[in-house]
Amino acid sequence: MTELRLGRYTVDPPVVLAPMAGITNVGFRQLCREQGGGIYVCEMVTTIAIAHRNPKTDRMIAFAPDENPRSLQLFGVDPEITAKAVRRIVDENLADHIDLNFGCPVPKVTRKGGGSAIPWKRKLFGAIVAAAVDTAKPAGIPVTVKMRKGIDDDHLTYVEAGLIAQEVGATWVALHARTAAERYSGTADWDAIGTLKQALDIPVLGNGDIWEADDALRMVAETGCDGVVVGRGCLGRPWLFADLEAAFAGRPERVMPNLGQVAVIMRRHAEFLSLAMTEKFGVVDFRKHVAWYLKGFPVGSELRRSMAMASSMMELDDLLGKLDGEVPFPVSELGQPRGRTNSPGKVFLPAGWLDDRDDMCVPEGAEMDDSGG
The missing domain is CATH 3.20.20.70 (Aldolase class I)
Structure with missing residues (x-):
């Protein structure tokens, strides 16, 4: 390359x-x-x-x-x-x-x-x-x-x-x-x-x-x-x-952390978010990541649910401490899709959008003032 x-x-x-x-x-x-x-x-x-x-x-x-x-x-x-x-x-x-x-x-x-x-x-x-x-x-x-x-x-x-x-x-x-x-x-x-x-x-x-x-x-x-x-x-x-x-770089090593090592990374993630926002908003923002981190690990639904509802670093630390750190990485998850998957669907377009490829008119109300969506 x-x-x-x-x-x-x-x-x-x-x-x-x-x-x-x-x-x-x-x-x-x-x-x-x-x-x-x-x-x-x-x-x-x-x-x-x-x-x-x-x-x-x-x-x-x-x-x-x-x-x-x-x-x-x-x-x-x-x-x-x-x-x-x-x-x-x-x-x-x-x-x-x-x-x-x-x-x-x-x-x-x-x-x-x-x-x-x-x-x-x-x-x-x-x-x-x-x-x-x-x-x-x-x-x-x-x-x-x-x-x-x-x-x-x-x-x-x-x-x-x-x-x-x-x-x-x-x-x-x-x-x-x-x-x-x-x-x-x-x-x-x-x-x-x-x-x-x-x-x-x-x-x-x-x-x-x-x-x-x-x-x-x-x-x-x-x-x-x-x-x-x-x-x-x-x-x-x-x-x-x-x-x-x-x-x-042509090196063969790959990272496959056990559950204890994943817990350390989860905490670091929540900490970074808390420093960038506030502790409350950072931990709340972290909630969406819990299921992705724990995917494939044998973690009970109650503990998963509690982590996904945590609202402070102290609470999150307590819950992370309940994980069995010796559980190995679930190799069955390797190569599996992550995040959102969905079915094909209709693409919604402005009226007449497909009629003229060389039309340069900007649709009315096209610009959106809210970011991140």
């Missing part, structure tokens, strides 16, 4: 933590960065919220003092607002890397023409990417693109969108190898990643179904992609980034 670059940064290993709403906050990123190198992206935020200085969004884009580079993902539908948001990022030195989201399949996003709906409107898509690139370029801030294959199998856009992004100056393109209609169901189409790699001169990163480090190596071998983007695979398993670092 050739060395993966992000502006002035070398990305080694060539691994990116995918932005996940409600997950990839500063506490979770700190936890994962302790495990291995790569690029760790904050939760998706909206361009209008950045441009208008939304207080909630400004809290979401907080970075740890030692985060370098600071990676921020933007979602927007209007090229002018995208430029305003990036101008603020540049002027106030808010980030070192900007990723643009064109992959979100959530109905509240696509029904307004956002996320994975945008690449169908090829001129609008190109204008949004160009607005970000042109505004960020003088400051040396690289802009990357994350997208899906298309709206559905009858409306695939990934090759054309990749070429457009390349033409207007995107540093790399990451492809989640599913359509919006597939959501998080079935198996990712890694062949599409290979097709995109063959079509582009800029780096292509692959995303989808990387549950273990060896999956990442296999994706690179099968598709020729320049790096990988990891999302659901690291939920409750931040040590996956240690495995990925070892794998890309």
Whole structure:
């Protein structure tokens, strides 16, 4: 593999933590960065919220003092607002890397023409990417693109969108190898990643179904992609980034912590969240991670439920102390999907969205002032 670059940064290993709403906050990123190198992206935020200085969004884009580079993902539908948001990022030195989201399949996003709906409107898509690139370029801030294959199998856009992004100056393109209609169901189409790699001169990163480090190596071998983007695979398993670092370095070791070691990581996660928020909000935010950490371990339902309702570090410490630390890692979980899985579904789009691919009109009310959804 050739060395993966992000502006002035070398990305080694060539691994990116995918932005996940409600997950990839500063506490979770700190936890994962302790495990291995790569690029760790904050939760998706909206361009209008950045441009208008939304207080909630400004809290979401907080970075740890030692985060370098600071990676921020933007979602927007209007090229002018995208430029305003990036101008603020540049002027106030808010980030070192900007990723643009064109992959979100959530109905509240696509029904307004956002996320994975945008690449169908090829001129609008190109204008949004160009607005970000042109505004960020003088400051040396690289802009990357994350997208899906298309709206559905009858409306695939990934090759054309990749070429457009390349033409207007995107540093790399990451492809989640599913359509919006597939959501998080079935198996990712890694062949599409290979097709995109063959079509582009800029780096292509692959995303989808990387549950273990060896999956990442296999994706690179099968598709020729320049790096990988990891999302659901690291939920409750931040040590996956240690495995990925070892794998890309050609080392065989893999982390398989026993339950006692997992408990130590769980506590550290809750502690990072508490430091970034307050103890109460940090422990409450941690609750959603309990099931992911304990997946496959023989832990009783009552103890699991109590942990998922903890509201203080003292309470969490008491519950973690009740775990049998000698229980080995459940190897049966290796390679198994994590996080949300669902069935294919209808993609909700603005009226007439599919009629004219060259229409650049921004749907009324398309810009959302709340981030992270």
